[in-house]
Amino acid sequence: MKIAYRAQTVEPFYAMSFGQRAAELEAAGHHVVKLSLGEPDYGAPPAVREAMCEVMDGRPLPYTPALGLPVLRQAIADFYRDRHGVAVDPARIAITSGASSALLLVIAATTEPGDEVLLADPAYPCNRQLVASFGGTVVAVPTSPATRLQLSATAVADAWSERTSAVMMASPANPTGTRIPSEELVAICALARARGAWRIVDEIYLNLADPEPDGAAVPTILAGDPDAIVINSFSKYFGMTGWRLGWCVLPEALLAPVERLAMNYFLCASAPAQMAARACFTPASLALSEERRRDLVERRGIVVDGLSRLGLPVTVAPDGAFYAYFDVSSTGLDAWQFCEDALERAHVALTPGRDFGTATARTHVRLSYSVSREELREGIARLGVFVAQLRAR
Ligand SMILES: Cc1ncc(COP(=O)(O)O)c(C=O)c1O
Numbered sequence: 001m002k003i004a005y006r007a008q009t010v011e012p013f014y015a016m017s018f019g020q021r022a023a024e025l026e027a028a029g030h031h032v033v034k035l036s037l038g039e040p041d042y043g044a045p046p047a048v049r050e051a052m053c054e055v056m057d058g059r060p061l062p063y064t065p066a067l068g069l070p071v072l073r074q075a076i077a078d079f080y081r082d083r084h085g086v087a088v089d090p091a092r093i094a095i096t097s098g099a100s101s102a103l104l105l106v107i108a109a110t111t112e113p114g115d116e117v118l119l120a121d122p123a124y125p126c127n128r129q130l131v132a133s134f135g136g137t138v139v140a141v142p143t144s145p146a147t148r149l150q151l152s153a154t155a156v157a158d159a160w161s162e163r164t165s166a167v168m169m170a171s172p173a174n175p176t177g178t179r180i181p182s183e184e185l186v187a188i189c190a191l192a193r194a195r196g197a198w199r200i201v202d203e204i205y206l207n208l209a210d211p212e213p214d215g216a217a218v219p220t221i222l223a224g225d226p227d228a229i230v231i232n233s234f235s236k237y238f239g240m241t242g243w244r245l246g247w248c249v250l251p252e253a254l255l256a257p258v259e260r261l262a263m264n265y266f267l268c269a270s271a272p273a274q275m276a277a278r279a280c281f282t283p284a285s286l287a288l289s290e291e292r293r294r295d296l297v298e299r300r301g302i303v304v305d306g307l308s309r310l311g312l313p314v315t316v317a318p319d320g321a322f323y324a325y326f327d328v329s330s331t332g333l334d335a336w337q338f339c340e341d342a343l344e345r346a347h348v349a350l351t352p353g354r355d356f357g358t359a360t361a362r363t364h365v366r367l368s369y370s371v372s373r374e375e376l377r378e379g380i381a382r383l384g385v386f387v388a389q390l391r392a393r
Contacts, residue, residue, distance in 0.1 A: 015351040022349035033379035036349035040239040040370040045285035052276035061271045066263040068095025075281045099233035102248035111136040115165035122356030148178040148316040153187040167192045170202035175366035177318025186224035199228040207237040209320035227251040245273045303369040306380035322370040331390045334362045346386040
């Protein structure tokens with residue numbers, strides 16, 4: 001019997017592996033400061049938890065339609081209207097098991113063997129693995145601090161080939177926490193659209209982005225490119241990672257193909273999670289989520305100041321996603337070793353740059369500041385002792 005090539009060659013998601021090792025150390029009685037996973041500590045808004053308790057009253061919970069409960073799709077469309085001033089037909093919204101399933105579905109629907117998919121180096125690791133699973137070729141586009149380790153229209157044009165089928169971006173991004181300026185994002189999408197390629201824009205952190213200078217919410221790409229494929233989730237802004245619920249907004253042409261794929265791959269996303277998630281969009285839940293966003297900005301300050309005091313510079317200041325991507329070269333360790341030693345010796349879990357591509361694999365480490373202030377201060381203090389020991393060697 002043979003194991004499929006894709007299963008043999010798929011790389012682990014190292015953030016998860018480091019998280020597992022952290023859990024083992026905790027099971028052995030150590031207090032580990034866990035800064036390796038992008039998991040907000042606040043959990044779902046109370047109204048969502050209450051709604052979940054209500055649906056767990058013994059009623060049957062049958063499958064929902066493959067693309068999700070109509071009431072939830074409508075609530076998301078209303079959110080786009082109210083928060084972003086964009087009209088989205090609820091029929092174009094597909095509810096999925098997290099952004100992860102949305103990414104799987106849209107890559108399955110758009111990638112064929114031989115296609116080239118452009119994405120930034122560094123970028124969210126699973127996208128590379130998904131594209132490769134469907135026979136596509138990942139073209140990792142180099143980035144620089146000048147573009148905040150994000151794609152630019154110039155870099156995309158330079159990397160283009162006649163086989164380019166899609167450009168994938170996240171704004172704000174993981175692991176850098178930075179967003180692509182709105183005008184630049186629209187320019188990249190216009191370029192790709194003019195050349196007949198898909199634009200897959202992951203907006204899972206969009207509602208956590210710092211507002212524009214005039215206080216307005218950072219716009220969705222749907223405002224500038226209504227036919228872009230947009231990915232989003234309940235995991236981050238609403239603090240619902242384990243609930244496994246997300247969505248994508250699809251261009252008309254992809255609706256029927258994605259629906260057929262969704263029927264076959266998943267039947268539907270979790271019915272009780274969908275029923276409860278409607279309560280994310282009440283005024284109270286949205287007000288609470290905004291409060292939490294502001295709180296994350298304060299946590300960011302603790303981390304960015306703390307790391308720079310330790311001589312571990314954060315290469316690009318995050319302005320959205322709750323990550324700081326910092327350079328450990330001055331310690332004499334490469335990023336992988338730094339993360340291993342920080343976990344084993346200082347009991348601080350971090351994620352090595354190797355997860356996110358090759359360009360910054362040896363030099364950079366990602367820290368997630370989605371945990372409490374106390375844990376962040378403790379983590380920075382432990383890293384201080386650890387780094388001082390390294391430098392004293
Ligand atoms: C950029 C990005 N996209 C997608 C995901 C997957 O999120 P979900 O929990 O919604 O599957 C993550 C998770 O960290 C992410 O950072």
